[in-house]
Amino acid sequence: MLSDEECLKAIEIMGESFPNAHSSLVADTDFHFLLAVIMSAQTTDKAVNILSPKLFETYRTPYDLAEANVADVMTLIKTIGLYRNKAKYLVACAQKIVSDFNGIVPQSRKELMSLPGVGRKTADVVMAECFGIPAIAVDTHVTRVSKRLRMVAQDADVLKIERTLMKKLPESIWIAAHFRMIYWGRYQCMARSPKCESCPLLKMCAEGKRRVRES
Ligand code: SF4
Numbered sequence: 519m520l521s522d523e524e525c526l527k528a529i530e531i532m533g534e535s536f537p538n539a540h541s542s543l544v545a546d547t548d549f550h551f552l553l554a555v556i557m558s559a560q561t562t563d564k565a566v567n568i569l570s571p572k573l574f575e576t577y578r579t580p581y582d583l584a585e586a587n588v589a590d591v592m593t594l595i596k597t598i599g600l601y602r603n604k605a606k607y608l609v610a611c612a613q614k615i616v617s618d619f620n621g622i623v624p625q626s627r628k629e630l631m632s633l634p635g636v637g638r639k640t641a642d643v644v645m646a647e648c649f650g651i652p653a654i655a656v657d658t659h660v661t662r663v664s665k666r667l668r669m670v671a672q673d674a675d676v677l678k679i680e681r682t683l684m685k686k687l688p689e690s691i692w693i694a695a696h697f698r699m700i701y702w703g704r705y706q707c708m709a710r711s712p713k714c715e716s717c718p719l720l721k722m723c724a725e726g727k728r729r730v731r732e733s
Contacts, residue, residue, distance in 0.1 A: 524722055525669050525686045531718050532698035535706065539697035541647050543567065548623040548648040549615070550574045553583075553608055555643050556635045561598040569595055580621045583612035607635025625649045638676070642696075652692040656680045659703025660696065666707060666725040 520528065533539075542563040545551035553573070557566045573594045577583035583591075591605040598604065611633045615621060623644070624630055630641035642655035654660070656676045660683075664670045670682040687695055706713055714726040715733075 519668050519671070520686075520722065522686045525667075525683075526688070526691070528667055528669070528719055528722060529687065529691060529695045529698055532702045533694065535718065536698055536701040539694070539701040541643065541697065544570065546574065548644070549580055549612075551648055552611070552623050552630075552633075552636070552640075552644050555640045556607055556611065557595060557598060557604055559604070559640075560600060565598050569597055577612070580612040580615040580623075583609060584616045586612075604635070610634035611636065623648065625651065627653075638680075642680075646693045646696065650693070652689045654680050654683050654687075654692045654696045656683075657700065658709075659700045662709060663699045663703045663707050666712070667719065667723050668725070 541551075543551065543554040543558060544567045545554045550570070554563075554566050554570055557570070573591070576594065577586060577591075586609050588605050588609050591608055592601055595601045595605055595608075614633050615623060618632070619629070624633075625645065625648075627638070627641045627645060630636050630644055631638060636644075639655045639657055642653035645651040646653045646655065656664075656679045661676065661679055664679055664683060665672055665674070669686065670679045674682060683695065684692060703709075706717060712726070712729065714720060714723070714729045717723065717726055720726045720730065
């Protein structure tokens with residue numbers, strides 16, 4: 519298992535390759551960013567970015583979307599996976615923001631997770647991106663990269679990965695670490711063909727060394 523110092527070093531090295539790692543979802547308000555994150559589950563950010571301008575233009579505020587017909591929302595987002603459920607979540611989420619939070623996206627994890635369609639990962643992403651509240655949202659990339667690098671235990675679940683990373687890394691770097699690990703998972707340490715031989719982290723990566731040895 520990597521030590522705290524080695525974990526920090528790995529995140530710093532990732533930052534050299536991806537100094538501007540950030541969310542690739544495009545949104546003009548906190549509310550629209552929340553909608554984009556809900557829609558991005560099991561879909562690419564690119565697919566969401568293609569449809570979101572029309573959706574956002576049609577429903578500028580939670581009040582607009584709270585009164586929307588779910589079928590109309592489905593039509594606007596039908597190019598992404600699970601669009602039927604997502605359309606229901608988007609409308610229900612807007613209704614709850616209106617009824618419980620005066621039309622303003624709440625900032626705490628607990629309040630965010632009370633919204634339909636919002637799980638821990640979505641809440642963490644919104645907290646970090648919209649409000650600058652330190653959080654490490656654990657998605658498929660963060661899971662894979664942190665396990666391959668032995669930053670966390672191999673059998674760790676999402677919650678344990680989040681807690682371990684938050685314990686090992688200084689709070690000031692949580693948000694950057696989250697985005698760097700996502701970029702690392704997308705472009706360096708991909709699920710099927712990680713680029714181990716050219717990886718700047720190879721020296722500290724047991725999994726990478728094993729893969730290079732066996733290739
Ligand atoms: Fe991923 Fe390979 Fe780099 Fe390890 S050496 S972080 S497995 S790409």
